[in-house]
Amino acid sequence: MSASSRTVRPPASAARLVEVADGVHAYTQPNGGWCLNNAGILVGGDGVLVVDTVATEARAVRLRETVDRLGTGPGRILVNTHHHGDHTFGNFAFGPTTTIVAHEQARTEMAATGTALTGLWPDVAWGDVRVVLPHLTFREAVTVHLGDRRVELIHVGPAHTTNDVVAWLPEERLLFAGDVVLAGCTPFNLMGSIAGALRAVARLRRLDPVTVVCGHGPVAGPEVFDRTEAYLRWIQEVAAAGFAAGLTALEVARDTGLGEFADLLDPERMVGNLHRAYDELRGGEPGRPLDVSSVFAEMVDFNGGRLPDCWA
Numbered sequence: 001m002s003a004s005s006r007t008v009r010p011p012a013s014a015a016r017l018v019e020v021a022d023g024v025h026a027y028t029q030p031n032g033g034w035c036l037n038n039a040g041i042l043v044g045g046d047g048v049l050v051v052d053t054v055a056t057e058a059r060a061v062r063l064r065e066t067v068d069r070l071g072t073g074p075g076r077i078l079v080n081t082h083h084h085g086d087h088t089f090g091n092f093a094f095g096p097t098t099t100i101v102a103h104e105q106a107r108t109e110m111a112a113t114g115t116a117l118t119g120l121w122p123d124v125a126w127g128d129v130r131v132v133l134p135h136l137t138f139r140e141a142v143t144v145h146l147g148d149r150r151v152e153l154i155h156v157g158p159a160h161t162t163n164d165v166v167a168w169l170p171e172e173r174l175l176f177a178g179d180v181v182l183a184g185c186t187p188f189n190l191m192g193s194i195a196g197a198l199r200a201v202a203r204l205r206r207l208d209p210v211t212v213v214c215g216h217g218p219v220a221g222p223e224v225f226d227r228t229e230a231y232l233r234w235i236q237e238v239a240a241a242g243f244a245a246g247l248t249a250l251e252v253a254r255d256t257g258l259g260e261f262a263d264l265l266d267p268e269r270m271v272g273n274l275h276r277a278y279d280e281l282r283g284g285e286p287g288r289p290l291d292v293s294s295v296f297a298e299m300v301d302f303n304g305g306r307l308p309d310c311w312a
Helices: 057-070 085-094 104-113 194-207 223-244 249-256 269-281 292-302
Strands: 016-021 024-028 039-044 047-051 075-079 099-103 136-138 141-146 149-155 165-169 174-178 211-214
Touching: 016 211, 024 057, 039 057, 039 149, 047 057, 047 141, 057 085, 075 085, 075 141, 085 104, 099 104, 104 136, 174 194, 194 223, 194 269, 211 223, 223 249, 223 269, 249 269, 249 292, 269 292
Parallel strands: 047 075, 075 099, 099 136, 174 211
Antiparallel strands: 016 024, 024 039, 039 047, 141 149, 149 165, 165 174
């Protein structure tokens, strides 16, 4: 029996709705581990803007029902902060009249990756998830007007991926950060960049948000930037020492341990982060494709030969 089949998964009904500003809600899914991401629901006079969907059919239906209860108008805009399936598989639940917005590279990656994520954890009840690609893409930034509210969509990658987008509400000083920053969870930059993530976090800090809704974990404040930066710099230091000693990323992870970051969920991500840091030490371009399958196998090895728990 796999580790994921032994996991007691919280039901879709365990999601929490937190109003973080007038008419703006964080839809959080505790505990925030693998594939239990957050979404945002912004209500305007003529409709709703949703930031990200969720990983499974049951969770997507639950999110859509929540949106429909809150929404006061017929318009639906859906923003995908990046291409990963836990943030995009639920796109289908919002129907063909919803306009899906994402970075141009997110559309490319979604089309190329498909539903491959489901193969990593076959015991999860994914349901009838499918890939619905963004209709509107952009390269650097675009502003959405939801009634009188401005929502600035800003590309800040490569960081977690090549195509990370955040949703910034300047009047409310409220940031939906996607997976560029995570609250209580180990950062994961295998498909993006360690150095790029540090640049992205510095950029987000300059926005001076009061409230940060991360892609996973509880609603936070700007202190979440400190922990993320500390972890990423630690990864760079550990990688530099291991690289100089001729050790593999997996050997370094085993020898070093988790240190002050042992409390973060999904610690096996350290192996993937070290692989990305090693590639950058070799001069690799930020976001350059790496062999995700083989690195994931090393993450399983680091995890005692068990699949990481997928909570979806």
